[in-house]
Amino acid sequence: MLITVVGLGYVGLTAAVGLAESGHKVIGIDHNPDRIELLQRKIIPFHEPGLEAALSTVAIDFRTETTELTDAVIVAVSTPLLPGDEVDTREVRKVIGTVISSVQAPSLIIVKSTIPPGTSDELVNEFPELRERYIHNPEFLSQGQALADWRTPDRLVLGLWNQALLPLVEELYHDLSAPRVVTAPREAEMVKYASNAFLATKISFANEIARWCETHQINVDDVIKGVSLDPRMGQGFWRPGLGYGDSCLGKDVALLTRRARDSGRTMLLLESVTEVNTRQQMFPMYLVHDISPAPDVAVLGLLYEPGSDDMRAAPSLRLLPALAARAARLRVWDPVLTAETVQALFPGVDQVEDVTAAVTGATVIIALTEFPEVTGLDWHTVAQAAAPGCLVIDAKNMLDQTGVISAGLTYRGVGRVPADVEEP
Numbered sequence: 001m002l003i004t005v006v007g008l009g010y011v012g013l014t015a016a017v018g019l020a021e022s023g024h025k026v027i028g029i030d031h032n033p034d035r036i037e038l039l040q041r042k043i044i045p046f047h048e049p050g051l052e053a054a055l056s057t058v059a060i061d062f063r064t065e066t067t068e069l070t071d072a073v074i075v076a077v078s079t080p081l082l083p084g085d086e087v088d089t090r091e092v093r094k095v096i097g098t099v100i101s102s103v104q105a106p107s108l109i110i111v112k113s114t115i116p117p118g119t120s121d122e123l124v125n126e127f128p129e130l131r132e133r134y135i136h137n138p139e140f141l142s143q144g145q146a147l148a149d150w151r152t153p154d155r156l157v158l159g160l161w162n163q164a165l166l167p168l169v170e171e172l173y174h175d176l177s178a179p180r181v182v183t184a185p186r187e188a189e190m191v192k193y194a195s196n197a198f199l200a201t202k203i204s205f206a207n208e209i210a211r212w213c214e215t216h217q218i219n220v221d222d223v224i225k226g227v228s229l230d231p232r233m234g235q236g237f238w239r240p241g242l243g244y245g246d247s248c249l250g251k252d253v254a255l256l257t258r259r260a261r262d263s264g265r266t267m268l269l270l271e272s273v274t275e276v277n278t279r280q281q282m283f284p285m286y287l288v289h290d291i292s293p294a295p296d297v298a299v300l301g302l303l304y305e306p307g308s309d310d311m312r313a314a315p316s317l318r319l320l321p322a323l324a325a326r327a328a329r330l331r332v333w334d335p336v337l338t339a340e341t342v343q344a345l346f347p348g349v350d351q352v353e354d355v356t357a358a359v360t361g362a363t364v365i366i367a368l369t370e371f372p373e374v375t376g377l378d379w380h381t382v383a384q385a386a387a388p389g390c391l392v393i394d395a396k397n398m399l400d401q402t403g404v405i406s407a408g409l410t411y412r413g414v415g416r417v418p419a420d421v422e423e424p
């Protein structure tokens with residue numbers, strides 16, 4: 001098939017590459033000319049492991065606009081949160097308006113962007129010709145493993161009014177063997193929101209349990225292992241840490257809770273999920289708050305996860321200014337973010353080139369991102385560079401605490417009981 005993908009971010013570019021790998025001819029459209037210029041040179045404009053290598057193996061026609069008739073158009077443009085927690089769907093509407101008003105509209109118009117429940121109905125009210133061609137097919141990939149998730153999805157959710165479109169969808173996704181959930185667009189929209197709300201809930205739950213464990217001297221790692229082996233619990237998304245800090249979970253929960261409040265049916269659970277998360281993102285502050293004299297702080301990692309440079313909702317955005325206000329001295333190290341990005345997000349911050357430069361003289365080390373350079377640290381070497389007895393805050397329970405303690409450093413994780421290790 002000949003397919004146009006509009007919006008070449010994490011979702012759209014992954015879809016374009018995945019569909020090209022499946023043998024389709026793909027035209028990739030983005031209104032950002034700088035992005036197109038890079039893509040034409042087979043350079044991806046963000047950090048997504050494996051995607052650039054895959055892009056180099058396929059031929060995609062990248063442009064800022066097209067008038068060419070294709071069999072299907074996939075819309076994957078941004079739908080950010082507006083102030084007041086409503087979602088901005090204007091770019092989706094704009095693209096649909098352009099596509100539907102073209103002389104011969106394509107047979108399939110697929111919206112992959114996350115849109116609030118009811119948006120597809122609104123789109124069809126605005127563009128009645130859309131109804132017979134329309135599918136809302138939400139995307140469930142995770143950044144950092146986007147292409148792998150595309151190639152082997154858990155499910156394909158297909159929200160449509162016109163069942164006659166299904167053979168075309170099968171042709172489009174001929175090599176994706178996941179179960180299909182065929183429903184109406186409104187339900188498909190809600191599958192996406194309910195999924196992200198549940199993931200957010202799981203993380204806040206894990207963090208609450210970790211907090212309880214900490215108070216009662218119980219090791220949360222073993223508790224989670226014991227609980228999550230029950231298949232009813234689902235094995236993933238159990239890791240306590242800094243809370244969710246990606247660009248979507250918070251955004252999707254915010255939309256649901258805002259709309260619930262508006263309709264007079266407050267979602268008590270999800271309101272609490274957000275509250276727990278907001279508190280959790282700042283937990284390193286509670287550990288450094290009373291340290292006197294003001295600490296010399298090294299922050300290792302600014303990304304919310306090593307596989308994605310998406311800083312739209314990263315916990316470090318709130319944490320760093322608070323730390324800067326508390327610390328006598330603050331240094332950050334991050335191997336992915338460029339100096340320009342760091343200065344734009346955290347003006348004036350002292351960004352150093354390597355971990356050793358960051359930890360030298362530190363009285364507090366905060367490990368925020370699970371980069372291999374952090375998880376693989378030799379703590380005896382760190383102890384020689386850092387101040388004696390330096391506090392190591394493991395914000396993701398990713399470090400070997402025995403190694404940290406046996407090097408003479410003080411360890412604090414999330415709901416972990418400090419290991420009984422003989423100090424040197």
Ligand SMILES: NC(=O)C1=CN([C@@H]2O[C@H](COP(=O)(O)OP(=O)(O)OC[C@H]3O[C@@H](n4cnc5c(N)ncnc54)[C@H](O)[C@@H]3O)[C@@H](O)[C@H]2O)C=CC1
Binds near residue numbers: 032035248
């Ligand atoms: N990032 C993720 O992990 C996931 C995101 N989603 C949803 O998918 C949608 C896209 O997300 P991302 O890829 O993260 O966004 P993004 O912000 O990385 O990329 C969106 C792209 O669309 C382009 N764009 C915006 N308006 C346009 C227009 N009118 N014409 C052409 N190009 C346009 C932008 O220049 C940008 O390159 C959002 O609705 C998001 O909520 C869904 C699942 C996973």
Ligand SMILES: O=C(O)[C@H]1O[C@H](OP(=O)(O)OP(=O)(O)OC[C@H]2O[C@@H](n3ccc(=O)[nH]c3=O)[C@H](O)[C@@H]2O)[C@H](O)[C@@H](O)[C@@H]1O
Binds near residue numbers: 238239
């Ligand atoms: O709608 C979306 O945009 C996507 O949001 C998340 O994907 P992603 O944003 O890439 O983020 P994840 O890697 O899944 O992590 C989300 C956040 O939760 C945190 N997390 C994750 C797992 C865990 O056990 N504990 C935990 O704190 C991560 O550090 C991160 O801040 C979902 O996992 C995807 O299914 C969904 O498609």
